Amino acid sequence: xxxxxxxxxxxxxxxRRSLDAGKRDGSIREDAAPDDFRQFTAALRRPAxxxxxxxxxxxxxxxxxxxxxxRRDLHLIVDEVERSPLAWSSQAYDAAGGNEMTEVLVxxxxxxxxxxxxxxxxxxxxxxxxxxxxxxRETQVREMLRRGGAEPGDQLRVVRADLSSDDxxxxxxxxxDGVLHVASPTLTQAPKSDDEMVRPAIDGTLRVxxxxxxxxxxxxVLTSAIGAIAYGHAPRDTPxxxxxxxxxxxxxxxPYQKSKTLAxxxxxxxxxxxxxxxxxxxxxxxxxxxxGSDYSPSLTAIxxxxxxxxxxLLPFATGYVDVRDVAALHLLALVEPAAAGExxxxxxxxxxxxxxxxxxxRERLGERAAKVPTKEMPLWAAKGLAKVNPQLRxxxxxxxxxxxxxxxxxxxxxxxKPRPIEDTIAETAESLLALHH
Numbered sequence: 452x453x454x455x456x457x458x459x460x461x462x463x464x465x466x467r468r469s470l471d472a473g474k475r476d477g478s479i480r481e482d483a484a485p486d487d488f489r490q491f492t493a494a495l496r497r498p499a500x501x502x503x504x505x506x507x508x509x510x511x512x513x514x515x516x517x518x519x520x521x522r523r524d525l526h527l528i529v530d531e532v533e534r535s536p537l538a539w540s541s542q543a544y545d546a547a548g549g550n551e552m553t554e555v556l557v558x559x560x561x562x563x564x565x566x567x568x569x570x571x572x573x574x575x576x577x578x579x580x581x582x583x584x585x586x587x588r589e590t591q592v593r594e595m596l597r598r599g600g601a602e603p604g605d606q607l608r609v610v611r612a613d614l615s616s617d618d619x620x621x622x623x624x625x626x627x628d629g630v631l632h633v634a635s636p637t638l639t640q641a642p643k644s645d646d647e648m649v650r651p652a653i654d655g656t657l658r659v660x661x662x663x664x665x666x667x668x669x670x671x672v673l674t675s676a677i678g679a680i681a682y683g684h685a686p687r688d689t690p691x692x693x694x695x696x697x698x699x700x701x702x703x704x705x706p707y708q709k710s711k712t713l714a715x716x717x718x719x720x721x722x723x724x725x726x727x728x729x730x731x732x733x734x735x736x737x738x739x740x741x742x743g744s745d746y747s748p749s750l751t752a753i754x755x756x757x758x759x760x761x762x763x764l765l766p767f768a769t770g771y772v773d774v775r776d777v778a779a780l781h782l783l784a785l786v787e788p789a790a791a792g793e794x795x796x797x798x799x800x801x802x803x804x805x806x807x808x809x810x811x812x813r814e815r816l817g818e819r820a821a822k823v824p825t826k827e828m829p830l831w832a833a834k835g836l837a838k839v840n841p842q843l844r845x846x847x848x849x850x851x852x853x854x855x856x857x858x859x860x861x862x863x864x865x866x867x868k869p870r871p872i873e874d875t876i877a878e879t880a881e882s883l884l885a886l887h888h
Contacts, residue, residue, distance in 0.1 A: 553577065553578055553628060554577065554578040554579070554580060554626065554627045554628055555572050555577050555578075555579055555580070555627060555628060555629045555630070555631060555785065556579075556580045556581070556582070556623060556624055556627045556629070556630045556631070557569050557572065557579060557580070557581045557582070557630075557631045557633060558581070558582045558612070558614075558623075558630070558631070558632045558633055558634035558659060559581075559582065559583075559633045559634025559635070560579075560581025560582060560583060560592050560609065561583050561588045561591055561592050561595070561743075561745060562633060562634065562745055563737070563741070563742075563745055563746045563747050563750075563774060564633050564674060564734075564737060564747075564774060564777055564778070565581065565631075565633040565634065566592065566595045566596065566599070566742050566743070566745075567599070567739070567742070567774045567775060567777070567778040568631050568633055568777075568778045568781050568782075569581050569592075569596060569607070570596055570599045570600075570601055570742075570778065571775070571778035571779060571781070571782055572631075572782065573596070573601050573603050573606060573607065574601065575782060578606050578607075578608075579603070579606065579607050579608070580607075580608045580609075580610060580623065580627060581607065581608070581609055581610070582609075582610055582611070582612040582619075582623055582634065583609060583610075583611060583612075584611070584612075584613045585611070586609065586610075586611050588609075589609040591743065592607075592609055593607070593609075594743070595742035595743045596742070598742045598743070599740075599742050610622065610623050614634060614635075614636050614651065614654070614655030614658060614659070615636065615651060615654075615655065617658060620658060620659065620662035621662055621665070621666070623662070624659075624662045624663050624665075624666040624668055625666055626666070627666070627668060628668070628669065629668060629669060629670050629671070629672070629785045629786070630659065630663050630668055630670075630671040630672070631671075631672050631674070631781050631785065632656065632659045632660075632671055632672065632673045632674065633674040633781075634655070635652060635655070635674075635710075636648070636651035636652055636655050636710075645706045645709055645710075647706070648706040648707065648709075648710045649706060649709050649710045649713055649714075651710075652710035652711070652713070652714040653710075653713055653714050653717045655714075656673065656714045656715075656717060656718050657717055657718075657721060659671070660718060660721050660722070660727065660729075661721075663727060664726045664727040668727065669727075669728060670727070670728035670729070670730065670785060670786075670790075670791065671718075671727060671728070671729055671730075672729075672730050672731070672732060672781050672784045672785050672790075673715065673718050673729060673730070673731045673732070674731075674732055674734075674781070675711055675714075675715040675731045675732065675733045675794070676708075676711040676733055676734060677691070677733055677734065677735045677736075677769070677770065677796065677798075677854065677856055678697060678707060678708035678711040678712065679696065679697050679708070679711040679712040679715045679733060680693070680695045680696065680697060680733055680796065680856065681695065681697065681769075681854045681856060682697040682698070682701070682703075682704055682708045682848050682849075682854075683697050683698030683699065683700070683701030683702075683703075683704050683708075683848065684697075684698065684701075686852065690802075690855040690856050690857040691796070691854065691855065691856040691857070692796065692856070692857055692859075692860065693733070693793070693794040693795065693796055693860055696712065696716075697709075697711075697712040699712050699713060701848070702848075703847045703848035704848060705844060705845050705847065705848070707845055708848070715731055715794075718731070722792075728791040728792065729791075729792065730784040730785070730790040730791060730792070730793050730794075730795065731784075731793075731794045731795065732777065732780050732781055732784055732795050732797055733794060733795065733796050733797065734772050734777045734796075734797040734798070735769055735770030735771055735772050735796070735797065735798040735802075735854075735856055736749035736769050736770065736771040736772070737749055737750075737771075737772060737773075737774050737777055738750060738753065738771050738772070738773060738774065738872075738875050738876060738879040739773045739774035739775055739875055739878065739879055739882075740774070740775075740878055740879065740881075740882040741879075741882045741883060741886055744886070747774075748845075749771065750879060750883065752805075753808070753812070753876070753879050753880060753883060754883050754887070756808075756809060756812060756820075756822070756823045756824065757812070757819075757820065757822060757823060757880060757883060757884065758822060758887070759822030761824055762824060763824050763826050763827060763828040764804075764805040764806050764809055764824050764826065764827045764828060765805050765827075765828055765833055765843070765846065765850065766804070766805070766827055766828060766829075766830050766833055766850060766851055767804070767805065767846060767849040767850050767851065767852055767853075767854070768802045768803060768804040768805075768807075768852070768853040768854065768855070769802055769803070769849065769853075769854045769855075769856075770798035770799070770800075770801075770802045770803075770854070770855060770856045771798070771799060771802075771803060771808075771872050771875070771876070772797045772798045772799045772858075772869055772872070772875075773799065773869060773870050773872070773875040773878075775870075776797065776799065776867070776868075776869040776870060777797050779867070780795060780797050780861055780865070780867050783861075783865040783866070783867060784865065787864070787865050789864045789865065790864070790865060793860075793864070794860075795858070795860060795861040795864075795865070795867070796856050796857060796858050796860065796861065797858060797861065797867075797869070798856050798857070798858045798869070799858070799869035799870065799871065799872040799875065800869075800871065800872050801855065802853055802854065802855035802856070803872070804827075804853075805827070806827050808876060809823050809824060809825065811873050811876045811877070812876065812877075812880055815873070815876070815877035815880070816877070816880055816881075819880075819884065820880070830850060830851045833850050833851075834847070834850055834851075837850060
């Protein structure tokens, strides 16, 4: 029983719950052979067909002195478990004092980040309530989760609530233990003024926070963005950190960056009065597998590279992060005591110029990346185009800049361990090619 006790001691309640479930459904065998160690790492990420949550195979027989290669494999397993809270949110479980926070609300469950947060919570054993603007989207939400490997059944409730109205929010938060506020107001066309995006973002955030506090929710995790941190600054050689705030009055700041900055500031102002804990997650460019056609602008750029509709690469650099790691960080921010009152940047490794991203695509995909552009647009041309192209206008302040950021704080305080971004870029491309072909 060496392995069982070692892992149980290291990872606590969530491991023990999964272990018991595995014994009951037969997926964990007491007569497992030592060679089964080789299957552990893959099993950690792959849910069994009859189960909605990932379950590792575990050796239960006596291994007082396992051979060296088994010790090595055990270390690989431990590293995988610790690195991937998406599959094993046991750090989160134990941080909650082992009291099994039972139900969490995710706003915007049909969105890219929201759907992965929902999936992460389900995989960690939580019941989830998620909001959509129109209940007709429940089928879509469940289909996206199914593509992610989950069949939540009644472990998931979909409720109607719109950030533009008070209707439904009291019911949405009633009885939940925590809230991941991921949803953002959406516009069908470019705003005619900053207020068209800024005001709904602030009002929607405060609407959720007021409802959460009134319902006695302990903590809300707000999905902010690197757009609330890295814009409006003079050029610098050091990465941005959580101490930095976007200067909304600087030249070139677009409504999206302004809305994210002012909505997050409004949230911090709101919780100063007490009664509610807040943490924020500020992702850089979000990549990763798609669960449906609703995905991030960063993925749209990857898709345009792959299908040949991007004629040249834009001259700017930023950080990127896997959506699964963004979801994992939301869970850690929700339950870790050290997360209360803190901002956390979500990014993986060094920042990348678009030419770097293109190079990774060509290296990993070979002939399937034949349409990925090889030439970078001159800076003067990109700036000129950004004046007239609404999509490029959002990047105007970033052109010619390296917006490097650091996730050292999340790594230090919460044990955040993002996966290598090169692997994420390759998986992103594979997922997009599968979706569109």
